[in-house]
Amino acid sequence: MQRHPIDIADNIRLRPWRIEDLDALVRHADDAQVSRGVSDRFPSPYTRADGESFLAGRVIDLEHPVFAIEIDGEASGGIGVHPGRGERRASAEFGYWLGRAWWGRGLMTRIVGVFAPWAMRELRLHRLQAGVLDFNIGSARVLLKNGFVEEGTQRCAVLKRERLHDLRIFAKTRTRLDGEEVADAS
Numbered sequence: 534m535q536r537h538p539i540d541i542a543d544n545i546r547l548r549p550w551r552i553e554d555l556d557a558l559v560r561h562a563d564d565a566q567v568s569r570g571v572s573d574r575f576p577s578p579y580t581r582a583d584g585e586s587f588l589a590g591r592v593i594d595l596e597h598p599v600f601a602i603e604i605d606g607e608a609s610g611g612i613g614v615h616p617g618r619g620e621r622r623a624s625a626e627f628g629y630w631l632g633r634a635w636w637g638r639g640l641m642t643r644i645v646g647v648f649a650p651w652a653m654r655e656l657r658l659h660r661l662q663a664g665v666l667d668f669n670i671g672s673a674r675v676l677l678k679n680g681f682v683e684e685g686t687q688r689c690a691v692l693k694r695e696r697l698h699d700l701r702i703f704a705k706t707r708t709r710l711d712g713e714e715v716a717d718a719s
């Protein structure tokens with residue numbers, strides 16, 4: 534797992550989560566507008582106990598590249614990738630969120646623009662995928678602006694807050710790694 538920060542801008546970097554991030558994490562994460570777009574592993578309300586579980590690695594495996602988005606020295610969001618296993622080992626899923634105070638300034642577009650190529654290179658991925666709930670226009674724009682291709686929609690895939698949602702699938706793929714072509718199935 535990467536221990537060195539990944540610089541995005543002078544005041545923005547990606548780095549591993551720390552126990553000391555608890556206050557900032559809960560402040561930014563305890564927001565129904567943030568949690569509505571992401572997995573139920575990110576609850577609402579988001580309590581200190583939820584934050585402690587996350588920082589202790591009991592919610593997702595923090596040995597994978599899962600980073601705090603640090604803005605002006607404060608953990609203000611998160612981004613992480615979950616690699617597949619076995620025959621899916623060259624493929625991974627990623628997700629991200631940002632505290633609402635920072636929305637609408639082009640930050641996640643910039644962050645994904647650095648993180649996605651980094652993750653593909655670091656994990657030697659042929660495929661990086663993200664699933665976006667039907668209403669989440671901002672997240673779909675972040676991916677499209679970074680060269681992700683919309684592959685299709687999983688109909689009725691998600692039941693979130695008692696409402697059924699379609700899940701749009703976006704991916705970035707490559708057949709070559711370090712100049713070496715891997716034969717596809719055709």
Ligand SMILES: CC(C)(COP(=O)(O)OP(=O)(O)OC[C@H]1O[C@@H](n2cnc3c(N)ncnc32)[C@H](O)[C@@H]1OP(=O)(O)O)[C@@H](O)C(=O)NCCC(=O)NCCS
Binds near residue numbers: 567
């Ligand atoms: C989705 C999210 C990450 C976007 O982050 P952001 O930094 O505000 O995004 P950007 O400022 O880079 O905006 C990207 C594009 O989306 C558009 N956009 C952002 N929020 C939008 C919204 N609510 N409705 C419509 N468009 C929106 C922006 O206008 C921009 O498009 P443009 O360049 O064509 O104008 C942020 O809103 C968030 O954390 N949401 C909650 C968690 C979440 O949904 N995560 C994604 C799970 S798939």
